[in-house]
Amino acid sequence: MNLARRMSRLGTESAFEVLARAKALEAQGHDIINLGIGAPDFHTPANIVDAGCRALVDGYHFYTPAKGLPDLRAAVTEDIKKYRGVDVDPNHVMIVPGGKPTMFFAMLMFGEEGREILYPNPGFPIYESMIEFSGAKAVPIELREESGFTFDPDEVLAKITPATSLMIINTPANPTGGLIGKAELDRLVEGLEAHPHVTILSDEIYSRMTYDGLEHQSLLAYESIRDRTILLDGWSKTYSMTGWRLGFGVWPADLIDQAERLQINSNSCPSAPVQMAGIEAFRGPQDEVDKMMKTFDERRKLIVDGLNAIPGFSCVMPRGAFYAFPNITGTGMSSRDLQNLLLTKAGVATVSGTSFGAMGEGYIRFSYAAGTEEIERALERVANCLQTA
Secondary structure, eight states: OOOOOEEEEEEEEOHHHHHHHHHHHHHHHHHOOOSSSSOOSOOOOHHHHHHHHHHHHOOSSSOOOTTOHHHHHHHHHHHHHHHHHOOOOGGGGGEEEEHHHHHHHHHHOOOOOOOOOEESSSOHHHHHHHHHHTTTTEEEEEGGGGGGBBBHHHHHHHHHOOEEEEEESSOOOOTTTTOOHHHHHHHHHHHHHTTTTTTTEOTTTTTTOTTTTTOOOOOOOGGGGGEEEEEEEEEETTTOOGGOOOEEOOTTTTHHHHHHOOOOOOOOTTTTHHHHHHHHHSSSHHHHHHHHHHHHHHHHHHHHHHHHHHHHOOOOOOOOTTOOBBBBGGOOOOOOHHHHHHIIOOOEOOEEEGGGGGTTTBBBBEEEOHHHHHHHHHHHHHHHHHHHH
């Protein structure tokens, strides 16, 4: 078959490749502890499940408006006001099946040959994949361990050229667990005011997942760039709804019609009953979210302490999301080799730092979205494996 050349530029999300390998080993009878996939291990809260089931019974079986149910878009604006302190027009909200469509649509709008897109590295692998697919040049924003995996705003601003069309910011971040502070964002936004040709995609999918009393700072809160900021968020992480496939984007007035046309041309609209579940998630009780975050915090401390006790590992404390990203240069192994060793010899699924970009070499990602007992067993296996390697 004569495939389009752009297909050769399309990457993948390595966590799913690791998951497939882990499942194959399990099918052969191996005991695998999966700390690779970035999905909460909790069930979706019962009130949300009940709302989805009730919607099916009540006849929500048909297409909805392409941008999503009006009541859900209103619920999104209520949530943004509550947690980000920003007033948003519901007409600028578009509900999508998961977080990736907002990202995909932004790349299609702003990526083409001759353009440049800035993205975090190490960062979510689909950023670089979709930039390359669009034909644009992927320009990395280096996230450094010594600064808690944040960035120097002046270095980022210095990367902007007349060809820069889009800048991607992710906080709290995958895979590092880094949280960009208000001071850094203030400086970045001040500098961006001199570059009105740059649109910003702010990936805030982990916005409710912060620790140690730290608060998430949304780029949508900055009025000077709000008219060129695309917000990406959703229900997958906060409400443990990864399999429901429900997300949203908040688009500037000049872009929402373009985004809606892309939605109509690709998936028409999100699932109707799933949207009803999304309304309940935002407007219903938040007790289960609070419980999940308390548990994640306990696991965070457990896994970081455990990793730092393993010779060759050094791990900074993540300030957001549910990932630990230890430095493994002390083992003398590459990230990919260590990932493979831990999976095949220790039965622990992790994800190589290089799966998140070239600047992830020397690191490996552990998800602590797993039970305490599993984390403890995994740490023991990793330590034993490296002693005998």
